[in-house]
Each structure stands twice: as structure tokens, then as C-alpha cells.
Amino acid sequence: MSEGERRDDADPRTVRRGYVTQTHTGAVPWDDALRAASRIGFDFAELYLDGATERTRIDPNAVGSLAAEADLDLLVHLPFVDLEIGSPRDPVREGSLSEQRACIEVASEMGAEKAVLHAGTSARPPEWELDEIAPHLLDSVRVLDRFAADRDVEICVENLPGVPFTVHHLDRVFAETEASATFDTGHARVDGLDAEEMADFLDAHGDRVSHVHVNDAREDADEHVPTGSGTTDFETALAPLREGWTGTVSVEVYTFDFDYLELSAEKLDEFL
Template identity: 70%
Template sequence: MSGVRTGFVTQTHTGDVSWQEAMEEGSNLGFDFVELYMDGATERTKLDPEAVRSLAGTEGLDLLVHLPFVDVEIGSPRERIREASREEQKACIETAGEMAAEKAVLHASTHATPPEWTREDVEPHLLSAIRELDSFGEESGVEICVENLPGILFTVHDFDRIFAKTDAAMTFDTGHARVDGMNAEDMKSFLTDHGDRISHIHVNDARGPADEHVPTGSGTLDLETALSPVRNGWSGTVSVEVYSFDFDYLELSKRKLDDAL
């Protein structure tokens, strides 16, 4: 597992688990980092960057963040909405830098969809946003990692355009890739072919081609096959993404991930 660090995506946005509790439990479970979800109860204006940075240091954890996406429209065809959304993401990235986060997961997505808006209407705006935010992230000391999304721009099958038209890194989400038709062998091939552009991985397990986020190992994804390139010299970060407030399931997920790696 040389060169690979493991962590988890915090479920702090609902307020059921505080960011402090997430960090403390993450440290207790032996994770290398936490990926702090910057929305809802842990939206940027509700965070004290110095306090987050300090506790991460005390707990011996590295920090990543997941940028907000539900109500953010970086690819909107409407200029004012698009520009305001990009400025909000920049403010989040700036806050991430103040917290000493090293990576930020980005959904390059939009709710502007057919029949009102075509792919040709929105894709150039999304690619432009990726380039702009990637450049801003570099200035802030935060690596932007664009995540493949399930069934919408940008799916795993669209990333050839991101790789060709931007310099941004990728977050590879196993559950999202499965929704879009990939099996474990396909994931293995994708990670092998694009490992130089993939900086971060979300292990999102499911019982079928769905975006379920069940505890790692309780789904039907063949993790050992899918993640085999990670064991063969890849260097990056891997988060388990589990929709649960019970840290026992997170502990089990870490054991299953460690076994696969």
C-alpha cells in the first residue's frame, strides 16, 4: 500500500455528526485523512479554518474536502448564475487552503439539461469552469480533482474531453462508474490507462449498478480486481464513501478496503 493513503468522506452536512467527531473517530480508526464535505452544517461560512487545521494536526490527519454541488451552477448557460457559482466555489477553495486541505473534489455538473439546454450549450461552460477553478486551486495550494458523475455530465465515459481540454486531476468514483456500465475489470483498465491523471478515488460500494454508498465490502463490487492498479505502484488517496452515521460501519469499511489494498 506504499504511496496510498486512505480516508473517508465525512457525513457532516446533516449536522448529525460534527466535523470534530468525524476527525476524532477517523484518527481512532487509523485513517490517514478525512474528506470534509463542505455543505449544509459544514458549509464554508460555518467552519473556522484555523480550528479545523489545528484539530487535524492534533489528530495526525491530512485533510481533503468535497466542494458543494447541489445548488451550485458552474456550467449554467446564464452568465450571472454561472459567474456567481464560480465565485462561490473559489471562496470554498480559498477556505480549503486556509484549512490546509491538499485536495478538493469537484462536481463539474449543471441542472441545465434537455429539452431546454443541449450538451453543446453547457459543456463549454463546464470545461471553462474546470480550467478556471483548477488554476485558482493551484494558486491556493489545493489540487482540484473532478469527479465522474452517474448518468450526467461528466460521466466516466466523458473524461477523455476533460483530460484533453484541461489539466485537472480526476476523482474516480467506483459506484458512479458502475452506474455507467463499468464492471470491476473495466475499472481496472481505466485506472491502469489513466492513473497518471487520477489523484483520488471514492470507493462507493453498491449491491448493483446504483449510487448506494453501502458499507465497503457489503456490496457486490469486486474491490480486489477493481483496485488492483492501486496495488501496483499508483500513488494517491482513496476515500471510502459510506452513507452512515455509525462509525462501526466505517471501521468495517476500512478493514475491507485495507484487505483489498
């Protein structure tokens, strides 16, 4: 949570900028992704620990060494598609927690400082109500947060679009766990927040929001178009980040073309 603390003597570079890699698809090798981050001038890369860069398919020491050589910090995005840390079925939930622990171990080995976590589940109405599954999700967050903290990794729970935990549920994460948060602008937009409401959220919870995903869109959808090419008013939405906030911001762009990432970095700098 220290990264989200406000500072009175902050300078314009207290916010570190990076991007969410698309390495899980296999279209971009992880080493190319890190070198591109360095060339573009990002401060860090957020490595996806799934698909082609699933934890058993990469060498964490090699990742850490290249990051150090490229003068990059590292974050990771934990897997989520097939994991159920909120499942009401104990064996399913425990198996998912075991896998997430293993991923956190790998993140620690490579020197990653933060791990983005989806606190979600496919267990939903009519079979399962939020009041039934929320305790499982919150307990899983607490378990993983403690496990990660012991390994110098900060868990950052991301608001999800339309499913628990959305931006409207993060108050429970703040109240019932000690975990930090990842604020995803596109997901917040899907769940009804306009730019001013995003700014209000960041202003109110800047001490707990340690990481931000800048996810641009042309409409209220989870599009991940190049930053600045959508219609999200980032000048307004990100205003609280210009007021002494000291966290990390990733542009999350669904592209394999590094030119679009470079342009996204330039646009992000304008907004910050």
C-alpha cells in the same frame, strides 16, 4: 496531479486512505468526524463543505489545528447541490464560480490538499444539449483549477452518475484541462462499467486520477453501502492502485455509525 503519478519503488502504504465525512447533515459534528478518522487509523478525512459544515459555519483554523493534532491530512468535498458551474446563463455560472472560489480559499486556510469538484449542471436536454454546456463546464474547471493551484489545493473532478461529466466524458476533462480526477466506483457502475472496465480506466488514466471514492453498492445504483457489503468486485476494480499508484482513496459510506467505517477501512486495506 503529482499524487497520481506512478512510482517504481512504491510500498504498500503509498496509497493513503480516508473517508468522506457525513458532516453536512449535522448528525456528526466535524470534530467528532476527524477524531473518528484518527481513531480508525485513516490517513485523512474528506470534509464536506456544505450543510452544517458549509464554509461560513466552520472555523478553518480550528479544523486545521485539530487535523494537525490528530496527525491527519485533509481533503474537502466542494458543494454542488445548488451550484451551477456549467450553467449556460452567465450570471448563474459566475455566481457559482464565486462561491466555489470562496470554498477553495477556506480549504486552503485549513490546509486541505485536494478539493473534489462536481463538474455538472442541471441544464440538460431537451433545453440544452451537452455540446452547448460542455464548453462552459470545461472553462469553469480550468478557472477553478488555476485558482486552486495558486493556493496549493489540487482540484479533482469527479465522474458523476448519469449526468455530465460522467466517466465517459472524463477524456474531455483530461484533454482540455490540466485538472486531476476523482474516480467514483459507484458512479462508474451506474454508467455501465463493470469491475474489469473500472480497472482498465484506472490503468489507462492513473497519471490523472489522483483520488478515488470507493462507493459500494448491491446493484447498479449510487448506494454508498459499507465497503465490502455490496457486490462490487473491488479486488479486480482497484488492482491498478496496487501497482505503484500514489494517490488517495476515500471510502464513501452513508452512515453515522463509526463501527461501519472501521469495518470499511479493514475491507479497503484488504482490497489495496
